[in-house]
């Protein structure tokens with residue numbers, strides 16, 4: 203068959219190229235693009251996405267495109283105020299240029315409106331047992347929070363307040379899920395425990411809506427502190443993971459959530475001057491001679507830390 207207009211060989215009465223000249227193949231309805239004036243996310247369908255304006259326009263054009271059934275759209279690009287649609291029409295690969303008519307409405311997306319309205323569903327309270335938070339802990343917690351916010355895109359994934367107080371830090375999150383996730387990361391990284399509680403906030407559409415509190419309690423101990431667990435004294439080797447070593451047997455154990463028996467800041471210092479099967483003789487920095495239970499790793503001449511617990515003296519090698 204030949205095209206009735208140009209006469210070229212075609213499977214159709216009129217070829218694609220000639221058809222574009224004679225009929226309106228494609229039209230794009232006028233549309234509105236809603237862009238958040240605060241975070242620049244763009245509404246696509248029912249979602250707000252952080253995408254480039256051009257990508258958003260392409261999607262909006264495809265949503266508002268009306269075209270003849272004979273035209274099979276293969277691609278789209280935008281040039282100034284025109285959409286150039288590439289596709290197959292009556293056997294020909296054609297490009298059709300169509301004007302785009304749209305207006306941009308700058309509004310506040312749900313996430314930004316909630317954020318600026320102080321909305322929150324969960325609070326993380328970071329506290330340390332019997333001590334203030336350390337500077338490194340505060341820094342690390344802030345990093346974890348910031349990273350989680352960067353990685354999350356949910357409508358409620360924002361912080362509405364970050365508050366320092368004399369007890370620690372309170373962070374208010376727009377979503378419960380994010381608060382839960384961040385509290386778990388902080389507890390994992392800083393070696394704490396999470397206590398979760400919820401409070402009835404209000405009823406939404408007849409359903410109870412709760413506010414959640416994730417209390418992250420960081421341990422009192424630091425590395426090298428002495429903790430006690432089931433009457434055994436352990437030296438804390440890793441405060442984050444809660445690993446301790448029995449100073450007499452050298453056995454490792456989990457000492458998470460144990461009480462501090464002796465802070466390392468109160469240790470004295472000495473040298474092992476004599477040893478037998480069960481005991482060690484230590485000369486302290488003050489020139490005292492002590493007899494203590496033989497610690498793990500004891501050798502004559504080794505430097506030891508010395509401390510007292512429940513009226514009994516102990517020593518253990520400084521390199522334990």
Ligand SMILES: [Zn+2]
Pocket residue numbers: 205206207208209210216217218219220221
């Ligand atoms: Zn033709």
Ligand SMILES: [Zn+2]
Pocket residue numbers: 238239240241242243310311312313314315
């Ligand atoms: Zn926004």
